[in-house]
Amino acid sequence: MISETGLRQPKLITLILLTAISVLSLNMFLPALAQMASSFEVSYAVISVAVGGYMVVSSALQLIIGPLSDMYGRRPVILAGMAIFTVASVGCYFASNVWLFLALRMLQGAVISGMVLSRAVVRDIAPPQEAARLLGMIGTAMALAPLMGPVLGGFLGETFGWRANFIAYAIMGALMFALSWHDLAETNLTPSDSFTAQFRSYPELFKSKVFWAYCLCLIGSVGGFYAFLGGAALVGEGLFGLTPSQLGIGIGSISAGFMLGNFLTGRLSGRIPMLRLMLWGRLSATFGPLVIICIMALGAMNFWVMFAGAIFVGLGNGLTLPAANAGVMSVNPRLAGSASGLSGAITILGGAGATALTGALAGGPLGAYVLLGLMAASSGLGLLAVLWIAQLERV
Structure with missing residues (x-):
């Protein structure tokens, strides 16, 4: 299929799965x-490095993946990421x-190229409003990954042992x-001249108040x-x-809300301004x-009520993230990969900080x-x- 920009458009399922495998890996x-x-035979704190350390490595890799894709193209960087992950x-x-x-x-973090560059591909082939719509559609379908991922992982862990999760990752990769x-x-189709030139573009983004607001x-x-x-x-x-199986279902609750929010974004983008969708989501x-905190304080203290609070957060993220991701890459379209x-x-x-803070504070009866x-x-x-974005865009 040829997009509005004249580029051959990959199938939507490809972009969905590139994003989904990045989420499943976490x-x-x-x-x-x-x-x-x-x-x-280690403590929970040591094995949790598989989550926190992975997030830090993924964060660092994104600083390199964006400029590499702006210089060499999206395709080779994605292929390399999938190969390393496998x-x-x-x-x-x-x-x-x-x-x-x-x-x-930590090496598995290379799979983050799928999430980062699927967004950049969307920005390559579509203008901002259409990009928000496409990202919403991608988010609706790929939300099934974090919804089903913990359920599948819990089943594999209970039935075949924890290592089964990683052979499943290898097959997916x-x-x-x-x-x-x-x-x-x-x-x-307009690659940059050099890798260092792409890094020199970062100060240009850092100076943009709109970039920081997004x-x-x-x-x-x-x-x-992440909290x-x-x-x-x-x-x-x-x-x-x-x-573990019950916990997998509970963790999936936030993804159920996210899927609904992305579905609404895909339906409403183009008819309702992106900024209004972001506001509703927040x-x-x-x-x-x-x-939900008030409801629990009144006596309804059980895990189903707690997970209901996560659904609201997932719904809000589904309304906010497609527009916010499209917006941050539109600050300077020439640097879409670097911005992503x-x-x-x-x-x-920021998510790693939220995870660490929650792990430190959420123990005990008031968790x-x-x-x-x-x-x-x-x-x-x-x-x-x-x-803040609304104020900046009015100027």
């Missing part, structure tokens, strides 16, 4: 973390000690390499999601005594958890309140950022 094995700690996944399956496992787990090779034509919106939005990931297992197991994600990588790196670093409070606080930061 959350599918989460229900098996305790099992992994027991297998390697080999590293096989290594994780066979790892004999925790340190080898963690080293190979190999299939995505083959699909990308077949379907993903190059969409960056980044803060992304940090606040994604921070609520949930960092605390859901701790609260679910410690406070409510959930099994209001849902900020005040939804606060309402840089904003993604900043966002994941559910702390978890929802941190999710609301992070989402509130995103709400303030949307108001």
Whole structure:
């Protein structure tokens, strides 16, 4: 298919799966973390590096992936990322000690190229309003990945052991390499001259208030999601005594809301201004958890009520993130890949901080309140950022 910009457009399913595999690499094995700690005979804090360390590595890689794709093209960088992820996944399956496992787990971070560059491909082939619509459609379908990922991971862990998750990753990576090779034509037809020139473009983005406003919106939005990931297992197991399979279903609740939000974005983009969708999303994600806190304080203290708060955050993110991602890449379309990588790196670093903070604070009998409070606080930061964007765009 030829897009409005005259480029051969990859199939929508390819872009969906490139994003989905990046999400699955983070959350599918989460229900098996305790099992992994027991297998390697290490503490939960050590094995949690598989999450926190992976996020830091993914963040750093995005700083490189964006400029590399602006220089060499989207296709070769995506193919390299899928190949590295596949080999590293096989290594994780066979790892004999925790340190080898963690080293190979960090290499799995190369899969983040799928998420970063699928967004850049959309920006290559579509103008901003159409890009927001496409990103919303991609988000609707790919939200099934984080919804089903923990459920699948919990089942694999209970049935075949935690290592089954990583052989599943290897199979997914190999299939995505083959699909990308077949379907993903190059969409960056104006490559930059040099890698260092791309890094010199970062100050240009740093000087843009609009870029920073969108980044803060992304940090606040994604921070609520990562706060949930960092605390859901701790609260679910410690406070409510959930099994890995039950926990997998609970973790998937935020993705159910995200899928609904993305569906609404795909339907409403083009008819409702992007900024208004972002505002609606931030209001849902900020005040939804606060309402749930009040309900729990009145006596409805159970895990189903707590996970209902996560649905509001997921819904808000589904309304906000497609427009925010399209907006941050439209600050300077010539630097779409760099903007996607840089904003993604900043966002994941913020998410890593939210995960660490939740893990440190959400233990104990008040853990559910702390978890929802941190999710609301992070989402509130995103709400303030949307108001800042509105002010800047009126100038």
